Amino acid sequence: GEDVEQSLFLSVREGDSSVINCTYTDSSSTYLYWYKQEPGAGLQLLTYIFSNMDMKQDQRLTVLLNKKDKHLSLRIADTQTGDSAIYFCADPYRGTDKLIFGTGTRLQVFP
Amino acid sequence: DTEVTQTPKHLVMGMTNKKSLKCEQHMGHRAMYWYKQKAKKPPELMFVYSYEKLSINESVPSRFSPECPNSSLLNLHLHALQPEDSALYLCASSQDRAGTNTEAFFGQGTRLTVV
Numbered sequence: 714g715e716d717v718e719q720s721l722f723l724s725v726r727e728g729d730s731s732v733i734n735c736t737y738t739d740s741s742s743t744y745l746y747w748y749k750q751e752p753g754a755g756l757q758l759l760t761y762i763f764s765n766m767d768m769k770q771d772q773r774l775t776v777l778l779n780k781k782d783k784h785l786s787l788r789i790a791d792t793q794t795g796d797s798a799i800y801f802c803a804d805p806y807r808g809t810d811k812l813i814f815g816t817g818t819r820l821q822v823f824p
Numbered sequence: 825d826t827e828v829t830q831t832p833k834h835l836v837m838g839m840t841n842k843k844s845l846k847c848e849q850h851m852g853h854r855a856m857y858w859y860k861q862k863a864k865k866p867p868e869l870m871f872v873y874s875y876e877k878l879s880i881n882e883s884v885p886s887r888f889s890p891e892c893p894n895s896s897l898l899n900l901h902l903h904a905l906q907p908e909d910s911a912l913y914l915c916a917s918s919q920d921r922a923g924t925n926t927e928a929f930f931g932q933g934t935r936l937t938v939v
Binding site for chain 1: 828830855857865866867868869872874879880882914916918927928929930931932933935
């Protein structure tokens, strides 16, 4: 089956950049996604990248995709306390409707 | 309107009860999903409806019964649940089928506790 892995925890100082990493095994996906989940809440779609792109920038967010290494990253510039949450990467399993979520990275931002 | 609305937000039910979770979207999306999320874990897919037909059932026990009355509504009927079914149940919707951009929008979830 598909495996999507993330590091569990990241702690950064307010104003610094955060980089959250994700590795996946299914190379057939057309799109890859990043979601944010605040405590006790649902998931918020942050951004996505088409598989034929290497990079996508969306305001403070930069997504990098290395298809050869099956590695996806999310960079948050000027990280704020409101960015504290769990971040999930997600990969559609073999191009189906089934999203496989990564293990989630808890981002903690301290002043 | 990019909202997926779930009701109720919280639900406590006994193991002999029957209850239903509801989900609604008015974005014209034709795919709707139920996910289950246990504490400190990622969401796991339960069911997918596409054009009001069940397209994926991830071997979910029959005590969970999904229903899609129309393209805007998705229900999850619960009966004879176990305490280990306690979790956050998330509904999502997306515009189109897989292989295209399945940009899924999630509701805030129903926090279910089975006692």
